[in-house]
Amino acid sequence: MTAHNVAAYLVPTADPHLSEYVADHWKTGRWASGFTGSAGTLVLLADQAGLWTDGRYFIQAEQELTGSGIDLFKWKMPGVPEIADWLCAQLPAGSTIGVDGRQLSADQGRRWQQQFEEHELTLRGDLDLITPIWIDRPALTFNPIRQHNVHFAGKTVAEKLTEIQQEMAKKKADCYLISSLYDIAWLFNLRGSDITHCPVFNGYALIESQRTKLFLATDQVSTEIKQALEQDGIDLFPYETCSDALSSLPPESTIFVDLQRTNFFLTEHLSHQTRLITGKELTARPKALKNETQLKHWHRISILDGIAMVRFLKWLEENRTVTECEAADQLERVRRSHPECLDLSFSSISAYGPNAAMMHYSPRPTACATLQPRGLYLIDSGGQYEGGTTDITRTWALGPLSNEEKTDYTLTLKGLIQLSACRFLKGATGANLDVLARQPLWEAGIDYKCGTGHGVGHFLNVHEGPQNFSQSMKSDAELEPGMVITIEPGVYKQGRHGIRLENMVEVVEHQQTESGTFYTFKPLTCCPIDTAPLKIELLAPRDIDYLNAYHQQVFNLLSPHLTPTEKDWLARKTAAIH
Numbered sequence: 078m079t080a081h082n083v084a085a086y087l088v089p090t091a092d093p094h095l096s097e098y099v100a101d102h103w104k105t106g107r108w109a110s111g112f113t114g115s116a117g118t119l120v121l122l123a124d125q126a127g128l129w130t131d132g133r134y135f136i137q138a139e140q141e142l143t144g145s146g147i148d149l150f151k152w153k154m155p156g157v158p159e160i161a162d163w164l165c166a167q168l169p170a171g172s173t174i175g176v177d178g179r180q181l182s183a184d185q186g187r188r189w190q191q192q193f194e195e196h197e198l199t200l201r202g203d204l205d206l207i208t209p210i211w212i213d214r215p216a217l218t219f220n221p222i223r224q225h226n227v228h229f230a231g232k233t234v235a236e237k238l239t240e241i242q243q244e245m246a247k248k249k250a251d252c253y254l255i256s257s258l259y260d261i262a263w264l265f266n267l268r269g270s271d272i273t274h275c276p277v278f279n280g281y282a283l284i285e286s287q288r289t290k291l292f293l294a295t296d297q298v299s300t301e302i303k304q305a306l307e308q309d310g311i312d313l314f315p316y317e318t319c320s321d322a323l324s325s326l327p328p329e330s331t332i333f334v335d336l337q338r339t340n341f342f343l344t345e346h347l348s349h350q351t352r353l354i355t356g357k358e359l360t361a362r363p364k365a366l367k368n369e370t371q372l373k374h375w376h377r378i379s380i381l382d383g384i385a386m387v388r389f390l391k392w393l394e395e396n397r398t399v400t401e402c403e404a405a406d407q408l409e410r411v412r413r414s415h416p417e418c419l420d421l422s423f424s425s426i427s428a429y430g431p432n433a434a435m436m437h438y439s440p441r442p443t444a445c446a447t448l449q450p451r452g453l454y455l456i457d458s459g460g461q462y463e464g465g466t467t468d469i470t471r472t473w474a475l476g477p478l479s480n481e482e483k484t485d486y487t488l489t490l491k492g493l494i495q496l497s498a499c500r501f502l503k504g505a506t507g508a509n510l511d512v513l514a515r516q517p518l519w520e521a522g523i524d525y526k527c528g529t530g531h532g533v534g535h536f537l538n539v540h541e542g543p544q545n546f547s548q549s550m551k552s553d554a555e556l557e558p559g560m561v562i563t564i565e566p567g568v569y570k571q572g573r574h575g576i577r578l579e580n581m582v583e584v585v586e587h588q589q590t591e592s593g594t595f596y597t598f599k600p601l602t603c604c605p606i607d608t609a610p611l612k613i614e615l616l617a618p619r620d621i622d623y624l625n626a627y628h629q630q631v632f633n634l635l636s637p638h639l640t641p642t643e644k645d646w647l648a649r650k651t652a653a654i655h
């Protein structure tokens with residue numbers, strides 16, 4: 078910092094594509110501070126340091142920062158300053174603040190830049206002070222890139238590009254820069270393995286009206302893929318050269334950029350003559366509207382995933398005293414035993430008793446609980462299949478339950494059913510419907526401090542926008558037929574128990590009347606829901622009808638693929654309740 082004459086240095090934990098999960102190479106904040114949470118920014122001054130993180134990580138950060146000399150700043154809590162306000166108060170006018178702008182969104186960088194300028198401070202986005210001192214920094218990963226066959230994707234690259242170029246024309250943009258790895262993988266029907274559990278590869282795309290530049294590890298692409306891309310007007314360039322291509326855009330060209338999904342370093346390479354049009358990623362909606370081919374495969378692999386879940390749950394009932402890690406490993410083995418399952422879609426949350434009250438709990442072999450034949454066990458997991466990505470949560474009774482556990486479980490199921498079964502008018506967003514899943518819990522004075530559901534990628538990231546069900550992160554994206562979304566209400570009581578039930582559903586048309594078009598949800602997830610914990614008197618007749626019909630369908634779809642003993646077990650688990 079002294080050598081570069083910077084008074085403050087910021088260390089975010091993010092990759093240059095602002096990905097949800099980042100490769101180890103980009104876990105700079107973690108390396109520098111010891112804090113292992115996924116969201117945090119370390120701020121270093123000459124003689125003090127602070128780490129800003131959000132409410133999910135306060136307890137963990139307090140523990141991990143003990144003795145480090147780094148102060149914890151509880152982001153958004155009363156009286157806690159924002160990073161920029163704090164820096165403006167600490168630093169004398171004329172100071173420079175440095176950051177590796179590849180780890181910062183352009184949106185954040187530009188807002189900070191403006192605020193700093195008002196205080197006569199300068200923000201430099203081209204300063205990587207970490208690489209020279211992080212001696213064993215993991216190398217960036219560039220694994221082989223492969224084609225995602227159109228038999229699974231349902232649309233050719235040419236079709237998708239034409240669609241995007243039409244959107245660009247509407248925005249009067251000469252070119253469009255995409256940094257989001259999920260959007261790039263989707264658009265070019267390519268997949269990689271550069272990020273754990275997410276089949277993407279490091280790359281950028283610069284789409285023009287006639288040609289497209291794709292920046293990636295050119296030595297990781299086969300000649301066959303190169304030729305296919307060339308035929309679609311796509312030229313390949315080395316991954317590192319994207320910033321140069323931006324600097325050398327023709328003067329006064331107009332570029333479309335999603336500033337929240339593009340890093341600050343890249344936008345700093347645009348000439349002042351370049352005209353910027355900003356907005357949400359043009360690929361977001363077409364990517365979210367799954368086509369018939371994708372959905373056909375998705376329903377098919379949901380059955381494969383359901384078979385794995387049934388085998389696992391049956392095994393669980395026969396092995397009620399394993400550890401959380403052993404249970405997660407067993408499910409992974411069963412799931413991966415099908416050749417179409419290529420990976421997990423995230424590391425499983427396998428949580429017994431009070432551990433399930435921690436929403437993001439992940440057991441470690443050195444520190445995980447042993448199950449016992451009583452109480453509730455929660456397993457949230459998923460698989461990556463070429464035909465789709467899955468995400469499912471079940472909470473299972475391992476034996477006797479408390480009255481409170483039964484009530485909470487039943488209300489959670491009511492929430493899942495109320496939202497799953499609802500009919501809604503075209504134009505509704507997830508935020509309009511979110512309350513349906515919460516209402517049975519709200520009536521009992523219970524709330525869960527997270528969204529009710531998220532969109533899901535197709536053989537991509539398990540969390541995908543633009544649609545969601547949320548109170549606090551409201552999306553303005555309307556729910557449209559072809560969208561896939563999770564419904565996952567829950568109850569989280571610290572030190573007592575955690576419950577979550579999660580199904581993936583598809584938005585489908587229900588009917589058209591003189592009032593308009595109505596939609597509803599059709600389940601993709603095909604797996605029994607434990608009826609043992611239910612307090613049937615808390616369910617309405619229509620809740621019971623929905624559950625029985627769902628279970629009938631689960632039995633019909635799964636039983637032809639099961640052994641006689643598995644089939645008997647499933648028949649018991651899906652038996653109608655009255």
Ligand SMILES: [Mn+2]
Binds near residue numbers: 531563
């Ligand atoms: Mn989920």
